[in-house]
Amino acid sequence: MPSRLPVRCVLLTSVFLSAAALCDVAPGMLSRANAAPDDAAPSGASSAKSGTVGARHRASRVSGRAAHPAAARAGTHGAARAPGGRVGASRPSAIPTASKKNLPGPVQAKNPEQVLVTADPVALHAGGGMIRPQDVPQSVSTVGADYIARQAPSATAYDLVAILPGANVSGSDPFGFSPQTNISVRGLNNDAIGYTLEGMPLNDVAYYTGYPSQFADSENYESVSLAQGAADIESPVLNAAGGLMKLRFRTPAEKAGGMVNMSYGSYDTNREFIRVDSGEIGKTGLRGFVSYSHGATDNWRGAGRDQRQHVDFKLLKTWGNQNSAALLGSWNQAIDSYYPQATKESWAQDGIGGQNNLTRHYHPDDAAQGTDYWRLYRQAERTLYLAAPVDLHLAHGLTWRTTPYTQGAYGNVPGGEVLPVSNVFGVGALSDTGYQPSATSESGAVTRADYTQRSYRSGFTTALEWKHGPNTLTAGYWYDYADDTQSQTFTPVSADGTAHNIWGGNSSTSLKLADGSLYRTVNNHTISQTNALFVTDTLSLLHDRLLLSAGFKEVMFTRNGTNAIAGTPYHANTNTAVPLPRLSVRYQITPHHQVFFNTTTNFRTPAETALYSALDPQLGTLTTQGSTSVKNEYSIAEELGYRYADNIVVGSLTLFNYNFTNRQIETLGVINGSYVSSTMNAGGQTSRGVDVELGLRPWHHISPYVSGEYLHATVDNDLMSGGDLLPTRGKRAVRSPTLQAAAGLTYDDGHAFGVFTVKYTGHQYATFMNDERMPDYVTANMAVGYRFDDVSVLHRPELRMNFINITNQHYLSGVADPTLNAKDTQGRYGTTIAGESPDYYIGGGFAAMFTASTGF
Secondary structure (H helix, E strand, O other), X not given: OOOOOOHHHHHHHXXXXXXXXXXXXXXXXXXXXXXXXXXXOOOOOOOOOOOOOOHHHOOOOEOOEOOOHHHHXXXXXXXXXXXXXXXXXXXXXXXXXXXXXXXXXXXXXXXXXXXXXXOOHHHHOHHHHOOOOOOOOOOOEEEEHHXXXXXXXXXXXXXXXXXXXXXXXXXXXXXXXXXXXEEEEOOEOHHHOEEEEOOEEOOOOOOOOOOHHHOOOHHHEEEXXXXXXXXXXXXXXXXXXXXXXEEEEOOOOXXXXXXXXXXXXXXXXXXXXXXXXXXOOOOOOEEEEEEEEEEEEEOOOOOOEEEEEEXXXXXXXEEXXXXXXXXXXXXXXXXXXXXXXXXXXXXXXXXXXXXXXXXXXXXXXXXXXXXXXXXXXXXXXXXXXXXXXXXXXXXXXXEEEEEEEEEEEEEEEEXXXXXXXXXXXXXXXXXXXXXXXXXXXXXXXXXXXXXXXXXXXXXXXXXXXXXXXXEEEEEEEEEEXXXXXXXXXXXXXXXXXXXXXXXXXXXXXXXXXXXXXXXXXXXXXXEEEEEEEEEEXXXXXXXXXXXXXXXXXXEXXXXXXXXXOOOOOXXXXXXXXXXXXXXXXXXEOOOOEEEEEEEEEEEEOOOHHHHOOXXXXXXXXXXXXXXXXXXXXXEEEEEEXXXXXXXXEEEEEEEEEEEEEOOEEEEEEEEOOEEEEEEEEOOOEEEEXXXXXXXXOOEOOEEEEEEEEEXXXXXXXXXXXXXEEEOOOOOEOOOOOOEEEEEEEEEEOOOEEEEEEEEEEOOEEOEOOOOOEEOOXXXXXXXXXXXXXXXXXXXXXXXXXXXXOOOOOOOEEEEEEXXXXXXXXXXXXXXXXXXXXXXXXXXXXXXXXXXXXXXX
């Protein structure tokens, strides 16, 4: 029967469709079901007034109160989802042609009708914000701002992804202040992972490592994504065989406001954070935020105290057809204390005490001759990151993206060292240089060895994308220039063990030779340049259900270095050009079922320290031998995955395979008392396994999440040690736990909330001979809190308690320094190869933190 669609029904339908487009819900609901990993992740604690994370996703507020979660689902069922991940709505009661002549003219309502549509973003994220539907043809896991907002404010990016499949996080302190932390993904270490903040690289220019305590404050993250298999082709990273961690700032709020929180916790920990949103500045369309935080904590074991100051900011302008330009950055200054690593022997003997800690007082007559005094290991560093991403949607299907960036960093990795008073470095007595030692031990003068690194980096990425029918062609270029200087000098210490100027390398406080020059045992300078051209072509078929993509990247990387230490080669130059093809396929079987496949290639060069020799300050002999004939790591990786997403369940399962040649393994070497990263060539490696994760959307405010990984990683060949070969073929790879599993349970009704997570990490080998391994362990964390209604100018005040390692496990959390063999081993040619004990990180103990926060 012909029927007329009432005007009110049309209005309601249109508004519901518009509001639903703002919400991130599952397939089968009115939403962008397959949101990209970098889409916003609203927080239930966010502020519509102040613009705290996720506020802009709320369609409206009723009587100043947050909407009930049930309201978010009202009117959402029955929507039709287009193939290939697009979400639309079925047409409302189509009007037959025969009845069109009977349609009434325009109707003017007597009183304007208001339709209020409300949504609670917390209720829309599966697994309590630990999982999202994905649409890219590679494995990606994302945690959103709603999950991040329930964690301890001091949590780093590593801590936030620790529960995701494949992520194996090793920490030294419970709150994330210490830079002595590590992450491996599918057995691939920290230095094999790329890190970007809105398209800007964050990896160290010399070692490729990431320092998460230097990255943004957790309150400013909109999302943190971990692509376990490979980086996307446009990412400005060289070392991402282990995947890519993408950090994204929150979008500045449209209205002026802000957020403030204060925390206090175990080990005399305090932290303060404030963020101010400008709102739209005049009529310019510009809006921004700036935040400042300060934190400090005592070492949870041994002596020491960490201090951190941090600034984040972002200025954004959007206009036209999704055009945007931004200026963003982070500044960080930290003074950290050192946590000594432990061998298995010292762990069995002392555990978290004894010789595994630095001493609180200076004792030059102890076994370490005073070099174990904690003030000799105070690590000072400053970093600044700046970027200006621009995204322009031009005519005729053209889009231009560019991200210029610049960075600066300075840090000191010190350690205690004893220099002989009578003869040093073959130049005679220290007294001949005008230096009279004030702190002495039995064998010489106690000094602090300052290993400093000063680096500058700038570059840009640019890409032009052209969409024409079902085809999308992208071509781009990445250029990077890095200037890195590393030096080791020595600072005299006073009779109480105190060294002046913890920043090191100062001509007025560091030890000088008779000619007035600084006394150095490391002194190298490296200029690195990267030129990378890339092109990719993507074809969308069958109404976007089938996506085919092929890409190619040519990376040209040069290092021009000099070593100013006498008796060593002066020049250290390397040049590399590597072709990196890739291919991917994604097929949307039904609106809920998806499969994907990809194959990628990756490479990286060894760390800078592999190029240079260093000297023993007592004998003048080489302690490390540099070489420019180092080989680059090259890898081929494949993934085959399946995803499912509906209005209840979101999950994925991924099979992966890696083949490496010249596998680069990060080690931690001691250069004259300073602990410095380097790499070793571990030959070939094969890694295979499966990742799985599953999350449920809220049911009675409860959202569970589980993830897991099985990994089988083996060494493909025997390794050289001295003049013989160690029989390592077929052994398990280091830092590669066979099993990992995690689970989380979240409750959030908009006011009361709680989250409980538990992580199991299986045993992992610390030597290539598999003659020593780290035991498995289980840790659990918990958070509980309550959000209040608005109080005067305070928006949604919140009280929260975070409990870390709630069972107070004392455990080894990771392999800091793998070795070839721990026990004496007979080589293939019959010689005895001496064993060397690996070192381990000691995981943080139990800690609690109370946080009070509010928007305004």
